[in-house]
Amino acid sequence: MEQEQGREILRRLRLKVTPRRLEVMRCLGEEQAYLSAEEVWNRIRPVLGSIGLPTVYRILDELAEAQVVTRIFxxxxxxxxxxCPNQEHHHHFICESCRRVExxxxxxxxxxxxxxxxxSGGLVTSHILQINGVCGECSRLGEGGRGRDAA
Amino acid sequence: MEQEQGREILRRLRLKVTPRRLEVMRCLGEEQAYLSAEEVWNRIRPVLGSIGLPTVYRILDELAEAQVVTRIFxxxxxxxxxxCPNQEHHHHFICESCRRVExxxxxxxxxxxxxxxxxSGGLVTSHILQINGVCGECSRLGEGGRGRDAA
DNA sequence: TGTTTAAATGAAAGTTATTTTTGTTTATAC
DNA sequence: GTATAAACAAAAATAACTTTCATTTAAACA
Known part of the structure; x- marks a missing residue:
């Protein structure tokens, strides 16, 4: 995620372009994996000098609302x-071992x-679809391998 | 959910047949809708005399683990x-208005x-699929209707 | 380039769903 | 009946968020 791409996304969402928002996006964009709010916070604090955890939550909520960020269950x-700046309708394959998302x-x-x-006359408005498994790389590491979340 | 069906499910899961477990299942089986742990607790407390909320959580977790109960996001x-005693692979349509599940x-x-x-050589192990919308009955009630969760 | 103003943020405290712990009770195998 | 492992109650603890309110800052505009 280039900084200019982040600026564009924020402008499109009518959100002010602030260093915190850009840094949250840069941090998440650097990963091919999902992170918790606290993990994002820990990674960007050294860069920004200081940022409150509630701010991280607020930013992530805004971006999730705008579907720039996807929530993982x-x-x-x-x-x-x-x-996930891909705005086409699609879903995600989540590696249970290393958190990679495809x-x-x-x-x-x-x-x-x-x-x-x-x-029954019902009307579908949305759906949640998340595919769980083990990614190719973690599979190839074999049974002996241990992912980021392994015990 | 008949009591005998509940007993069978518990025996199959190698869980002791206790009044609390039976009552949790009876309570959930009475609904075509989903409930929170606290809601289950409030409904069964008068029947059982007394039951702790942690017990309700434990029972629901056991049943969810065994896939007799489905978690709703x-x-x-x-x-x-x-x-949902239906053990065939299937998914759920959730009414956002009245909490009914089909x-x-x-x-x-x-x-x-x-x-x-x-x-990419990945291996799929499971998936979450939940379909959200408005059920037939709530649709027919029209815009003026108000479901269980409406403001 | 200042000024204004609504939006963004920090810090601290609050909320709440859920979990853990520990001591007691109960279902079930024998 | 009795032994024993599992279930349970009660209370306290945990942890992920959320709220509140005072301060700062981005951006529209003079």
Whole structure:
């Protein structure tokens, strides 16, 4: 994520271009993986000198609202965030070992909305689809390998 | 959910058949909608005389682990639970207005695993798919209607 | 280039869903 | 019946966020 790209995204969202927002985006963009709010905070604090954790939460919420950042679901009741400037409708493949995220273009859910409408008259407005697994690199490291989240 | 069905499920899971577990299942089975742990607690306390909230959490976790109960994702960082004894692979359509849940059999994700394997060598182990919308009944109530969660 | 003003931020305190701990009770195998 | 491992209650603790309010700053405009 180039700084100019970050500026453009913020201008498009009618958000002020501030060093904190740019730095949150730069930090997330540097990873191909998802991070928690606190992890983002720890990485950008040294760069910015000082930033409050609530500010990080606010920025991530704004970006998630605007769908520049995707929320990742895990069962530890912590929210994780992944910068994904791809605005086409798509989904994500999440590595359970190293947290890497890959885009998945295929989305065969169009038929589902029709089925629901036909069967009970319901209306589909959105869906959550997250594909979990082990990425190619972690697979190749084999059973002996240990990912970022391994015990 | 008949009591005998609950007993069978617990025996299958090698869990002791206790009044609390049966009551949690009965309470959830009475609804076609999802509930939070605290909501379950408030409904079963009068019946059981007394039960601790941590016990409700433990029971729901066990049942979710065994996939007798499904976790429902919402953005309020509260976990919701839905009793779904249907053990076939399927997904859920969630009404944003009244919390009703319908099963959705269709799941076209088989192709996705192949795509990921081919492209980057990754291995898919699970996926989260939740379809959000407004159920037929709430749709028919029209704009003037107000669901359980409406302001 | 100043000035203005709404938006952004820091710091501290607050909230709340969920978990842990420890001592007691109970379902079940024998 | 009795032994024993599992279940449970109660209270306290944890941790991820959120709110509040006083201060600062980006950006529109004079």
């Amino acid at each position: 895990r069962s530890d009741r912590t929210q994780y965030y992944f910068l 885009d998945v273009d295929r989305c065969n859910l169009d038929g589902v909305a029709g089925e629901i409408a036909r069967r | 919402r953005s309020d960082r509260t976990q919701y639970y839905f009793l 099963d959705v059999d269709r799941c076209n994700l088989d192709g996705v695993a192949g795509e990921i394997a081919r492209r």
